[in-house]
Amino acid sequence: MSSLPAENSAFAAPSGLIDIGAGDYWDEARRPLASLLFLAPLLVGYEAAVISLSGTAGLRNGADAWMRGWLVGLGLQFPWVLPAIVSLTLLVWHWLKRDAAAFQVSTFLGMLGESLLFALVLILSGQALHSLMGEPIPTATIAQWRISPMQMRVISSVGAGLYEEFLFRLLLVPCLLAIALPVVRKATPAAVIAVAVSSIIFSAAHYLPADASAVSLVAYGEALESVWHQPTLWYGFLFRGLAGAAFGTLFVLRGFGVTVGSHAFYDVLVGFMASLTA
Template sequence: MSTAVVNTAEKSPARDSAELAGEGTEYWEQTRRPFPCLLFLAPLLVLYEFGVLWLGGNDAAMLRNAADSWVRGMLYDVGLRHMFALPVIVAGLLLLWNFYGYFDWRCRADTLLGMAAESVLFAFVLVILGQVIEVLFRGAGMATISVAAGPAAAGHSEVSATILPRALAFVGAGIYEEVLFRLLLLPAFYLGFRAMQAGVLGSTILAVLASSLAFSLAHYVGPAGESIVPFTFLFRTLAGIFFATLFFARGFGITVGAHAVYDLIVGVLLAGSRGEF
C-alpha cells in the first residue's frame, strides 16, 4: 500500500510541474555561464577562423571586420602574432571566468539548442526595432538607409563581394564586436564609473550607454568607416544598448548569436532586395 502511494506521488502533476520549473531554472542559469557560452560559440569560432583562411587566402585579412582587426593589432603590438592567438585568448577568458567564478561545468545539449533558438528570436526582435525606427524617420521626412549592426564587417576589398565571404565576415562581426564592446569594454566602463564613486545602478547604466556609443561610433572611423547619418548612428546606439541588455540578461553566448544572426539577415538575406547597407 505504501509503495502505491509513493508511486502515485512521484507521478503527480504537482511533482511534474516542479521538475519542469527546475529544468527551466537550470536552462536559464546554464545559458549565462561562461563555459556553456564557450561551447555554443566554439563552432562559430572554428567556422570563422578557418573559413577566413580558406576563402581569403593571401587576402584573408580583408575578410576580417574592424573589431577583429583592431584587437589583433593590439595583440600584434605586444608580440602575440600567431593567427590563432585571439580565438585562444577569447576561449581562455571564458574558461578562467567559469573557473574563478566557481560556476558549474555541466551543460546539457538541449541548452545549446535553446541558445540557438533564442539567438534567432532576439535577432528578429532587433530587425523589427530597426523597421520601427526607419518608419519613424521616414515619417519625419529624414533620410534612412538599410543598416547592419556590424558594418565594415564585409571587409575592405572585392574578396568579400560574394555571398559566402560576406556571410563569413558577418559571423566574425557577431563574435569579435561582442568580444570588444560587451565582454571587454562594458565591464571596463563599469569599473571606471565605480572608481569615480558612481553607484552600482548608475555605473551600470552609464557603462551601457558609453559602450553603446563607442559601438556606434566605431562604425564611422578608419579606412572603411562610413559617413555619419543620424538614422544609422541612432540605430547602432540602440542596437548597442540592446546587445548590452542581452549580455546582462541572457549571457555572452546568446548575445553573440543574436548579433551574428541579425547581421546575416540584414547584410546577406535582405541586402539583395534593399541594396547595400
C-alpha cells in the same frame, strides 16, 4: 574604503553580470562556460574559413582587424592567438565565478533559439525606426558584400558578431561597470551607465578615420565632433548607438553567448534581406 554589499555587486551574481533570479536553463545559458561551448563552433569555423580563404580581401575587418593589429604589434602574428584569448577569457571568468561545469544539449538548442529570436526582434525594431525616421538603414551596419558568394557574407557576419561583442561588450562593459559601481553603489544603475557609455563608444568607433587608433581617446573625441558638425550623420550614429545598447542589454541580461549569436544572426539576416532587394 568599505566593500560594497554583496547584493549590490554585479560581479557577485552567480549567473551573469546581474542576477535576475533565473534558474535552470535561464541561469545556465548565461554562464561563461556555456558561452564558450556554444560559440566554439563559430570560433573554429570562422577561423578555419578565413585561413582557407586567406587570399580573399575584406573578411577580417572592424574589431577583428583592430585586435589582430594590436597583437601583431606585440609580435603575436599567429591567427590562433585571438580566438585563444577569447576562449581563455571565458575560461578565467568561469573559474572566478566557480560555476558548475555542466552543459546540456538542450541549453545549446535554447541559446540558438534565443539568438535567432532576438535577431528577429532587432531587425523588426530597426525597420520600425527606419519607417519612423524616414531614413535608410546605415550602410556601415550592413557589411558590404564585396565577394559574390553568400558564404563569404556569412563568414564576415560571424566574425563581426564574435569580435565586436568580445571587444565592446565582454571587455568594455565589465570595465565600465567596475568604474561605475563604486560611484552609484548599486548594480542596476551601474549596468545602465556601462551599457550607455559602451554604446556611445561602439557607435563612435564606426566614424573613426581609417588611420586612427581604436584605443585613442583623442580619435573618439574627433569622431564625435565630426558627427556633431554633420547632421546627415546623426541618424546613423543614433541607429548604431541603439544597436549597441540592445546588444549591451542582451549581454548583461542573457550573457555573452546569446549576444554573439544574436549579433551574427542579425548581420546574416539583414545582409540576406538586402541582397533580395538589391
